Amino acid sequence: MLAMQHYNWSAGSAASSPLSNHSTMVQAVGNGTAGPRRNPTAAGLTMTLGILFNVVALAILAKAYNRFRRRSKATFLLLASSLVATDLAGHVINGALVLRRYSTSIRPTDASSLAGDPDPSCRFLGGCMVFFGLCPLFLGSAMAAERCLGVTRPLLHARLVTTARTKVALSLVGFLALCVAVLPSFSVGAYAYQYPGTWCFIRVMEDTKATDLAFVGLFSGLALSSLASAFVCNTISGITLVRARLRKSSCSQRRLARSHDTEMVVQLVGIMVTSCICWSPLLIFGLMAAQRSYSGSLSSDRDTYRRLMMTGVRMATCNQILDPWVYILLRRAVLRKIYRITKKQASFKGNTFRSTRWDVGSFQSSEKNSTKKT
Numbered sequence: 001m002l003a004m005q006h007y008n009w010s011a012g013s014a015a016s017s018p019l020s021n022h023s024t025m026v027q028a029v030g031n032g033t034a035g036p037r038r039n040p041t042a043a044g045l046t047m048t049l050g051i052l053f054n055v056v057a058l059a060i061l062a063k064a065y066n067r068f069r070r071r072s073k074a075t076f077l078l079l080a081s082s083l084v085a086t087d088l089a090g091h092v093i094n095g096a097l098v099l100r101r102y103s104t105s106i107r108p109t110d111a112s113s114l115a116g117d118p119d120p121s122c123r124f125l126g127g128c129m130v131f132f133g134l135c136p137l138f139l140g141s142a143m144a145a146e147r148c149l150g151v152t153r154p155l156l157h158a159r160l161v162t163t164a165r166t167k168v169a170l171s172l173v174g175f176l177a178l179c180v181a182v183l184p185s186f187s188v189g190a191y192a193y194q195y196p197g198t199w200c201f202i203r204v205m206e207d208t209k210a211t212d213l214a215f216v217g218l219f220s221g222l223a224l225s226s227l228a229s230a231f232v233c234n235t236i237s238g239i240t241l242v243r244a245r246l247r248k249s250s251c252s253q254r255r256l257a258r259s260h261d262t263e264m265v266v267q268l269v270g271i272m273v274t275s276c277i278c279w280s281p282l283l284i285f286g287l288m289a290a291q292r293s294y295s296g297s298l299s300s301d302r303d304t305y306r307r308l309m310m311t312g313v314r315m316a317t318c319n320q321i322l323d324p325w326v327y328i329l330l331r332r333a334v335l336r337k338i339y340r341i342t343k344k345q346a347s348f349k350g351n352t353f354r355s356t357r358w359d360v361g362s363f364q365s366s367e368k369n370s371t372k373k374t
Contacts, residue, residue: 047095050321054088057324060331075146075166076264080327082170083139083271087320090132094317097125101198118192118200126191126200127181130219133279133316134177136323137226140275142169144233144268151237151261180219189215195306199313204286205305208293216290220283227279230272237265263331270326278319282312 061081064073100121118126146166150157184190189212192203202219203212241262285308292298298305328334 046321047091047099050091050095051088053321053324053328054084054091057084057327058088060328073264074163075161076143076150078163078166079139079143079146079170080267083136083143084324084327086132086135086139087323090128090135091317091320094125094128094132097121097128098199118190122193122200123184123191126184126202129199129201131177131181132320134180134219134222134226135174136319137223137275137279138173138177139170140268140271141226141230141233142173144230144237144272147261147264147268148233148237151240151265180222183215183218187211194309194313196310201309201313202286202290204290205293205298205302205309208290210294213290213294216286220287223279223283227272227276230268230275234265234269234272237261238269241265263335266335267327267330270330271323274322274326275319278315278322282309282316285309285312 058081061077061084064077146157146161149161190203190209191200192206193199194201194205202216203209204216285305289298289305289309292301292305
């Protein structure tokens with residue numbers, strides 16, 4: 001999203017002075033340069049807001065984790081803290097690399113430059129895009145599976161799920177994402193500059209090979225599988241909680257535990273919906289572009305897929321900003337305050353409506369009495 005915001009601002013500036021910038025833009029396409037340097041104010045502001053939101057969410061999670069350290073919710077909070085910390089790291093590292101691309105006056109823009117061998121910074125940025133893209137999706141799936149086990153089999157969950165095992169699972173998640181990210185180092189796929197030359201990702205548009213197609217297929221397949229497994233686990237958890245709610249157990253302790261479970265499942269559903277909306281376009285468009293590029297049928301729609309990839313990476317970057325807000329806003333305390341405010345507003349409107357009806361009725365009755373007297 002940082003790259004796309006800066007690109008749109010630059011395009012608007014170029015359009016405002018076409019005569020002065022025409023020769024510069026022609027030279028940029030021919031020589032692989034991007035013209036004069038720009039001031040990425042909007043991109044820096046977006047990055048700052050993303051960091052602020054993630055830090056606030058981490059502080060709330062740390063406070064909640066200290067409070068529920070010895071309860072079943074501690075595992076969920078540990079996973080959620082890891083998710084927000086991963087989003088924060090991805091936002092800072094990827095954002096810093098993209099801002100560095102802004103500060104350079106030379107960027108590849110034409111097809112031959114985009115298809116050339118990337119420099120080490122591009123390969124590192126592409127690896128970070130893959131790593132910090134897979135980690136949150138893996139963690140969201142792990143959180144959904146953990147809650148599904150806790151809701152459907154609480155005794156088994158208490159016996160199997162511990163803090164130490166959760167930390168081992170987190171290490172495995174990071175290791176798996178890292179293994180996928182470094183595959184181009186073993187000649188399985190490659191990273192390349194993506195249009196307009198300010199960000200890097202898997203090579204899907206220019207000179208796509210069989211290994212590139214396999215790499216993007218693996219990345220998209222793992223990501224979409226994580227979203228699908230999270231959907232299945234959250235559906236099972238939701239159905240189980242609805243059935244338990246309908247039974248209306250009289251035990252106050254069970255009601256409290258069910259309330260905590262409901263809060264966590266609602267947060268997981270919010271994270272899942274946000275991830276699906278933000279990541280699906282990039283995963284699907286990247287896979288489609290790689291398939292068409294490998295088959296040689298992309299040339300006529302290359303500009304369209306470039307715009308689609310730009311939209312996809314912009315939405316994927318939004319996921320790192322929205323994830324902390326999902327947790328912040330969908331907490332039980334916040335939802336309870338929203339419910340009370342809504343209830344007060346509804347009761348106020350109802351009282352106002354009834355008083356208005358009473359005033360109109362009394363006015364009509366007084367008119368009838370005055371008419372009779374006349």
